[in-house]
Each structure stands twice: as structure tokens, then as C-alpha cells.
Amino acid sequence: MKLTGNVWKYGDNVDTDAIIPARYLNMSLPEELAEHCMEDIDLSFVGSVQKGDIIVGGDNFGCGSSREHAPLALKGAGVSCVIAKGFARIFYRNAINIGLPILECAEAVTETEKGDELTVDLTAGSITNARTGKTYRTSPLPGFVMRIVEAGGLVDYTRERLQSHAARR
Amino acid sequence: MGHTLAEKIIGAHVVDGDGNPAPREVKPGDLVEAAVDVVLANDITAPISLREFDKLGVDSVFDTEKIILVADHFAPNKDIKSAQQCLAMRQFAREKGVVNHFDVGQMGIEHVLLPEQGLVLPGDLVVGADSHTCTYGALGAFATGMGSTDIAVAMATGIVWLRVPQTVRFVYTGSLQPWVGGKDLILYTIGQIGVSGALYRAMEFTGPVVDQLSMAGRLTMSNMAIEAGGKAGLFPVDDTTRAYVANAQMRARAKRDFTVYEADEDAEVLQVIEIDVSEMEPQVAFPHLPENARPVSEAGDVKIDQSVIGSCTNGRLEDLRVAAEILRGKKVHPDVRCIILPGTQTVYLNALREGLIETFILAGAAVSTPTCGPCLGGHMGVLAEGERAVSTTNRNFVGRMGHPESEVYLAGPAVAAASAVTGTITAPQEVAK
Numbered sequence: 001m002k003l004t005g006n007v008w009k010y011g012d013n014v015d016t017d018a019i020i021p022a023r024y025l026n027m028s029l030p031e032e033l034a035e036h037c038m039e040d041i042d043l044s045f046v047g048s049v050q051k052g053d054i055i056v057g058g059d060n061f062g063c064g065s066s067r068e069h070a071p072l073a074l075k076g077a078g079v080s081c082v083i084a085k086g087f088a089r090i091f092y093r094n095a096i097n098i099g100l101p102i103l104e105c106a107e108a109v110t111e112t113e114k115g116d117e118l119t120v121d122l123t124a125g126s127i128t129n130a131r132t133g134k135t136y137r138t139s140p141l142p143g144f145v146m147r148i149v150e151a152g153g154l155v156d157y158t159r160e161r162l163q164s165h166a167a168r169r
Numbered sequence: 170m171g172h173t174l175a176e177k178i179i180g181a182h183v184v185d186g187d188g189n190p191a192p193r194e195v196k197p198g199d200l201v202e203a204a205v206d207v208v209l210a211n212d213i214t215a216p217i218s219l220r221e222f223d224k225l226g227v228d229s230v231f232d233t234e235k236i237i238l239v240a241d242h243f244a245p246n247k248d249i250k251s252a253q254q255c256l257a258m259r260q261f262a263r264e265k266g267v268v269n270h271f272d273v274g275q276m277g278i279e280h281v282l283l284p285e286q287g288l289v290l291p292g293d294l295v296v297g298a299d300s301h302t303c304t305y306g307a308l309g310a311f312a313t314g315m316g317s318t319d320i321a322v323a324m325a326t327g328i329v330w331l332r333v334p335q336t337v338r339f340v341y342t343g344s345l346q347p348w349v350g351g352k353d354l355i356l357y358t359i360g361q362i363g364v365s366g367a368l369y370r371a372m373e374f375t376g377p378v379v380d381q382l383s384m385a386g387r388l389t390m391s392n393m394a395i396e397a398g399g400k401a402g403l404f405p406v407d408d409t410t411r412a413y414v415a416n417a418q419m420r421a422r423a424k425r426d427f428t429v430y431e432a433d434e435d436a437e438v439l440q441v442i443e444i445d446v447s448e449m450e451p452q453v454a455f456p457h458l459p460e461n462a463r464p465v466s467e468a469g470d471v472k473i474d475q476s477v478i479g480s481c482t483n484g485r486l487e488d489l490r491v492a493a494e495i496l497r498g499k500k501v502h503p504d505v506r507c508i509i510l511p512g513t514q515t516v517y518l519n520a521l522r523e524g525l526i527e528t529f530i531l532a533g534a535a536v537s538t539p540t541c542g543p544c545l546g547g548h549m550g551v552l553a554e555g556e557r558a559v560s561t562t563n564r565n566f567v568g569r570m571g572h573p574e575s576e577v578y579l580a581g582p583a584v585a586a587a588s589a590v591t592g593t594i595t596a597p598q599e600v601a602k
Contacts, residue, residue, distance in 0.1 A: 013364055013365070013458060015564075015566045015567075017545075017564070017566040017567065017568055017569050018566065018567060018568075021546065021568050021573075022545035022546050022547060022569070023545075023546050023547060023551075023571075025213040025242070025243070025545075025547075026213070026243055026247070026248060026250035026251045026254060027250060028213075028216045028217050028220070028254075039573075040567050040568035040573040041567060041573075059365055060364060060365035060368065060398060063364060063365065063398060064300065064395075064564060064566060065299075065300050065545075065564075066214065066297075066298055066299055066300040066302075066314040066315060066316055067213070067214065067316070068214070068217050068298075068316035068317040068318060069213075069217070071316075072217075086365070086368070088365070088368065088398060089368065089369050089398070089400060090300055090314050090315060090316060093315060093316060093319060094315075094316035094317075094318065094319075097316060097318040097319060098316075098318060142200065144200045144330065153318070154318050154319065154322055155221050155224050155225060155318060155321065155322070158225055158322045158325070158326065159224070159225050159226050162225065162226065162227065162325075162326070163226070165187065165188075
């Protein structure tokens with residue numbers, strides 16, 4: 001599975017209040033949340049983000065609250081993938097669970113600039129920067145996590161398992 | 170090789186591929202599926218959980234007693250959209266027969282409410298769609314925050330997948346200075362290790378100082394484990410825990426048995442961090458990260474517009490007693506709005522009976538029904554552009570309490586109360602006589 005998009009670059013510790021401020025948590029649909037995504041740290045994001053764009057962040061991306069609204073807002077805004085040096089653990093789970101691809105690759109983060117065009121090959125685990133022509137390898141997802149991703153997220157994965165359990169009984 | 174508290178609790182809850190109990194020894198890095206004792210959600214996270222639950226193709230929740238739903242974030246309903254969210258949660262609770270649904274009048278801030286009502290117990294495996302679910306580590310439970318989809322699946326199956334975390338042990342030695350409490354200990358600790366200093370790890374809080382710490386202080390510390398990126402923040406169970414739990418179980422609708430787990434002496438931990446608290450002052454974490462902690466004497470001249478005392482971090486009776494000790498016979502500075510939020514109805518009632526509420530009102534503070542409201546800029550104390558608050562809450566991110574150009578300074582109840590009196594961030598001893 002290949003994704004190509006332009007980069008929005010942010011620093012370390014992008015917290016969930018930055019991704020979607022808590023004042024909008026009276027809503028929960030991705031398209032509603034997307035209208036306020038990143039607005040407290042980057043007012044230009046909502047107006048300019050294009051479908052397929054890629055977010056590149058530093059360490060501890062998605063720290064703070066457990067709100068699934070954060071990856072939902074990114075997905076609703078059309079973001080195809082988040083690449084960071086590292087992710088906060090609840091955000092990591094949430095992204096996997098809702099089917100928002102995320103990759104850890106410190107080297108790619110360091111050498112990527114805002115506006116760069118990246119091509120991400122999720123299956124092969126590679127990131128290619130069109131500006132520099134450089135390709136980076138990323139560490140593959142743990143097998144158990146990969147099965148959730150392949151099923152299309154945790155809900156689909158669980159539904160399949162529940163059905164097969166029921167069939168065996 | 171021995172095991173840490175986190176490993177023992179997770180190991181005891183492991184299930185096999187068919188969901189049957191299969192307790193075993195686990196080690197850090199193991200991916201396991203485990204049975205949960207409590208599954209928690211609130212009015213802002215439950216709506217997504219319910220939507221995902223409906224897609225799972227099951228009719229009922231795994232256990233009507235083990236799911237807890239609390240309307241605390243934007244409740245009492247702050248606007249129509251919030252009202253719709255609380256309504257969706259209420260309807261789900263009725264349809265599925267969820268016993269522990271706490272609505273306005275019974276509800277409190279979830280992480281103050283659940284321990285108080287004997288709903289979480291030592292040795293439990295608790296998951297909640299709220300990052301501060303880690304609070305229950307104070308009771309010797311393994312408790313961690315997850316997102317709404319994880320919680321939807323846990324509601325349906327009673328099972329979650331977990332990676333067994335490495336443990337970092339903190340040992341607190343020395344003796345505490347006056348006005349220094351659990352909040353100061355945890356802010357100092359986060360200041361030392363940073364907001365990702367315990368990422369994916371279990372924090373184990375030990376040592377003679379925390380042995381002397383009250384349950385309120387321990388709950389405050391565990392509450393903020395997530396602010397260091399921690400997966401959980403656990404305390405060993407001792408007589409203080411047992412006394413607290415016995416008292417809480419008297420309030421419980423149904424008394425449950427529990428198991429006390431102990432870390433082995435030879436347990437392998439990633440790191441041991443010793444902190445001598447003897448010179449520690451009350452701490453203040455400056456904007457915009459909880460790791461920006463400094464001693465209150467080094468705060469400088471920070472003028473404030475609001476002081477918030479409450480939240481899942483510091484909304485317990487003991488916290489209100491500390492605030493009242495400082496506010497008694499004093500007046501809140503005319504340029505400051507001081508907002509005090511007892512964490513639960515029980516905390517509120519006890520504060521009323523002890524005369525604390527009268528103290529607050531006479532001092533010119535506003536006292537609110539329990540809600541998470543101001544902590545996350547929801548309602549009951551949202552900041553305007555350029556305003557500053559000192560707050561006993563747990564996060565000071567950009568825009569956390571309102572306008573993106575506002576600022577939050579995190580502190581314990583003593584500093585928050587003293588600052589409310591002077592109008593600038595102030596050490597408690599400068600106000601208390």
C-alpha cells in the first residue's frame with residue numbers, strides 16, 4: 001500500500017489539545033473535528049491541508065489525552081499518514097485502531113521539510129522524499145499490531161474473531 | 170527472576186485465545202490478551218465507543234457490573250451538543266443495563282469517584298477511555314488509559330491487548346517540608362524526567378516518603394504518571410491503602426474481593442531513580458508543558474487572573490482542607506477569580522459539614538458542582554486571551570484552559586490558594602500564618 005502526500009512539519013510533544021482542542025470534544029465525527037484540527041498551533045492547517053497530506057512530527061507525538069478525536073480529526077482532514085520520531089502510547093493505539101497509518105523514523109523526520117513530497121510504502125516499510133531522492137527504511141509494526149491493521153482496524157479485527165468464536169461453539 | 174507489580178497484575182489477568190483465564194508469568198515486551206475488572210468511559214469518550222460498539226455485531230456488554238460510565242467532562246450539560254452526548258451515554262446505559270452509570274447528582278469527577286465508591290480495588294486491571302485512568306495505580310491496581318475504540322471492544326468482550334511495560338522505580342527519601350505534598354512530588358519528578366521520560370513504562374512509586382503519604386497524595390501522583398508518558402503509576406499496597414479501601418467498600422453497591430500483589434525484591438526494573446525530598450519546595454509547572462517545574466521561590470512575578478482548585482488530580486477532601494487552611498479569614502484578591510470544584514458529591518458534602526465551603530465563600534471563591542469543566546477549557550472557568558491561571562489540574566498545554574494565548578501554571582492546592590489571595594504566584598507560607 002503506497003501513499004503520496006505533501007508534508008506538514010511540527011516539533012516535539014505535539015499534544016492532543018494541539019491536534020484537536022478540548023473545547024471541540026462536544027463533537028465526535030471526523031469531518032466536524034477536522035474543521036478545528038491543529039488550529040491552536042497552526043491556523044493555516046485547516047484552510048490549506050490537502051487530501052493525502054502527511055504530518056511529520058518529532059518525539060512523543062500525540063501526548064496528553066486519550067481522546068480518539070485526535071487521530072479522527074487528522075483522518076477527517078485528509079491526512080494519509082503520520083511520521084514521527086516517536087509516538088505517545090495511547091495515540092499510537094488509537095491510530096492503529098481507527099486505521100490511520102503511523103510510522104516511526106527519526107532520520108526521515110530530521111531530513112524532511114515542510115512542503116516536501118513523500119511517498120510511503122506501508123507494506124515495504126519505506127519512505128521516499130521526492131525533493132532529496134532519499135529513501136528511508138522504517139521498522140515494521142509488531143505482528144500482532146499488523147494483524148489489526150490488515151483487518152482494517154480493531155473493530156473489524158474483533159468482529160471477525162467474535163464471529164469465528166461463535167461459529168466454533 | 171522476580172517480577173514487578175505491573176508484571177504480576179497483568180500476568181494474573183492473562184487469557185488464552187478463547188478468552189479463558191490463563192494466568193502466567195509475563196515479562197516486559199510480551200504482548201498479551203488480558204481480562205479486565207473495570208472498563209470506564211465518560212461523556213466525551215463514550216459517544217465514540219458506543220458508535221464503534223454498534224459495529225461489533227454484539228447485543229450486550231460483557232458484564233453489566235464492570236462497565237462504568239460517568240458524565241463528568243461537559244456535565245452538567247454545557248451546551249446542546251454536550252447534552253446530546255450525555256443523552257447517548259444515558260440511553261446506552263439503560264439499554265444495556267449498565268449498573269454503574271453516574272449522572273448529574275450522583276456523578277463526580279471519575280478518578281475521584283471510582284476509588285471513593287470502592288469501584289476500583291487493589292490488584293484490579295482497569296482500562297478507561299480517559300488518559301488519567303492511571304490514577305488507580307495508587308491503590309495497587311494496574312490501570313491505564315486507552316481510546317474509545319479499545320474501550321468499545323473491552324465493553325463487548327471484557328478483554329484488551331496489552332504490551333507488558335518495563336518498570337521504572339522511583340524511591341523518595343528524606344522528609345517533606347511544610348506545604349509540600351503529592352502534587353509537588355510528581356511535578357518535581359516530571360521536571361526531572363520530562364514529559365516522555367516514562368513513555369510506555371510503568372512508574373513504581375516507593376520509599377519512606379510515599380509510605381507516609383496519604384491516599385489523596387498517592388492518587389495525585391499516580392494521576393500524573395501519564396504526564397511523563399507513563400502507561401501506569403503504581404504504589405505498593407500497605408495499611409494506608411487497606412484502610413482507604415475498607416472505608417470505600419462501605420459505600421460500595423456490591424463489595425468485591427480483591428487480591429494484593431507485591432513486587433518481588435529481585436524484580437528487574439529498567440531504572441531506579443532516587444529523589445531526596447528534604448530540600449524540595451512547593452512546585453509550579455510553567456506553560457506549556459508539565460515538565461517545566463520549578464520551585465515556587467523561583468516563580469518570579471507572575472500575575473494571575475484565575476485560580477482553579479479541584480480536578481481528578483487535586484479535587485479530594487484533603488486538597489480542599491489545604492486550600493481552606495490558607496483561605497480561612499482571607500479574601501481572594503480582587504483581580505482573581507478563584508474557582509473551587511469538589512471532586513464528588515461526597516467530597517462536597519464532607520467539605521460542607523467541615524465548614525470548608527463556608528470558608529471558601531466567605532473568602533470570595535466560587536464553589537462549583539463536580540465537573541472536569543475548566544481543566545480542559547470546557548466550561549466553568551474558561552480563560553480569555555492573555556489571561557493566566559494557576560491551577561491544581563494536570564495539563565498546561567497551549568489552549569488547555571481556553572484561548573490559545575492564555576497560560577496555565579500547574580501547582581498544588583496550597584500554592585493555588587495562596588496565589589488566589591495575593592494575585593501573583595505565591596509560596597503558601599507567605600500567606601498562611
